[in-house]
Amino acid sequence: MRQAHIRLAAAAAGLLAVAVGVTTAVVVGRDNPAQPVAVASPTTTSVAQQTGTDAPPGDAGGTVPTTSPKPPVDRPGPGAKEAKAAAVAFLRELGMRDPVAATYRRTGAATAEVGIHPRAGEGGRLLDKITTQVQLHRYSGGWVPTGAKAVGAIEVDQPLPFARIASPVPVSGMSVAYEGTVHVTVTEDRRGADGVLGKGFVNGGADTLAPFSGQLPFTRPTADAGWVVFTPDSGADFGIFSATAVRVRFVNSDHKPQILGVVTDPRPAASSQVVTLSGSGTLTVAVKGFAIDELRVLLVPSGTGARPHARLLGVDRTSEDGERWSVSWRYPDESFHGHLLIQANGRGGTVEHDGIAVLHD
Numbered sequence: 001m002r003q004a005h006i007r008l009a010a011a012a013a014g015l016l017a018v019a020v021g022v023t024t025a026v027v028v029g030r031d032n033p034a035q036p037v038a039v040a041s042p043t044t045t046s047v048a049q050q051t052g053t054d055a056p057p058g059d060a061g062g063t064v065p066t067t068s069p070k071p072p073v074d075r076p077g078p079g080a081k082e083a084k085a086a087a088v089a090f091l092r093e094l095g096m097r098d099p100v101a102a103t104y105r106r107t108g109a110a111t112a113e114v115g116i117h118p119r120a121g122e123g124g125r126l127l128d129k130i131t132t133q134v135q136l137h138r139y140s141g142g143w144v145p146t147g148a149k150a151v152g153a154i155e156v157d158q159p160l161p162f163a164r165i166a167s168p169v170p171v172s173g174m175s176v177a178y179e180g181t182v183h184v185t186v187t188e189d190r191r192g193a194d195g196v197l198g199k200g201f202v203n204g205g206a207d208t209l210a211p212f213s214g215q216l217p218f219t220r221p222t223a224d225a226g227w228v229v230f231t232p233d234s235g236a237d238f239g240i241f242s243a244t245a246v247r248v249r250f251v252n253s254d255h256k257p258q259i260l261g262v263v264t265d266p267r268p269a270a271s272s273q274v275v276t277l278s279g280s281g282t283l284t285v286a287v288k289g290f291a292i293d294e295l296r297v298l299l300v301p302s303g304t305g306a307r308p309h310a311r312l313l314g315v316d317r318t319s320e321d322g323e324r325w326s327v328s329w330r331y332p333d334e335s336f337h338g339h340l341l342i343q344a345n346g347r348g349g350t351v352e353h354d355g356i357a358v359l360h361d
Contacts, residue, residue, distance in 0.1 A: 084114050087134035095240040097119075148245040150242035165251065167217045170215050185227075186216060186218040188223040197219045227247060230245075261287070263285075264283065289323060296345065337359055338357070
């Protein structure tokens, strides 16, 4: 019998994501407080209930070779084995039985993405389709998961990665799962298995992607960082099939951050809040704020429900005077439409600013 969970109210939302072909830059420090000290691993701790994803060579000798060309050889490069092992361990501790690392892709100088699927499904049927993409960052001590996305099953609007959250944490996005049920778990970092602070579920789509929304209460954390993990109900007892995991930090101050002003270079047109770009160049976003520890700037593509497809443009954790922050992004000569999402994180929470549109034709 399914364990009782917190029922979260579903809210209407739409999804029309427009792909944005831009170069992203993720800057993560070795001393980043959001770096996991151990892979998240939900346990069975319970909480109070609340109702509420070459062409052939020329004919030099008068003949053309008849041998078939050899298929390309997959050479994932150094570090692939270790990255796959880290991704497999992460999904196993989230609850996937016998996860298999099927693909590896470098996404930056020190970042990668690994495609995972369970080895077998219901009835022991072997599986080969990737169900979860795990994002990782390579530190001096090895590869560390920084997030995961359930392929085609769960797309999360809230919370944003690395946001500061407090209880109850608002959760929203789009999902499809058995009977529409998506399980949500808040964990905190701990040596060994991570501690579970709260568990519940939301209702999205049962046959197609549909919106979910709600709030999940959780107990007081003792660590600075943790995860919000979303797993679709499979309707069977063979472990989780896929997972979306959002890296978060916890509010531990009464001083909520504030964004006092935003200036871009190039500046918006005089009569609008639209920054128009052309060719390739540099877009700089300067922010004046209070009680900020970290500034993150993202580009959200145009369209309804596009936040899960936002691209991180840069991160600033070294303010000049504690009040002035800036991120510079070298944009490519490619067409894109969207708006800037400025995320200011501090020990007292997270605030956002999203009033500046960006247009490149």
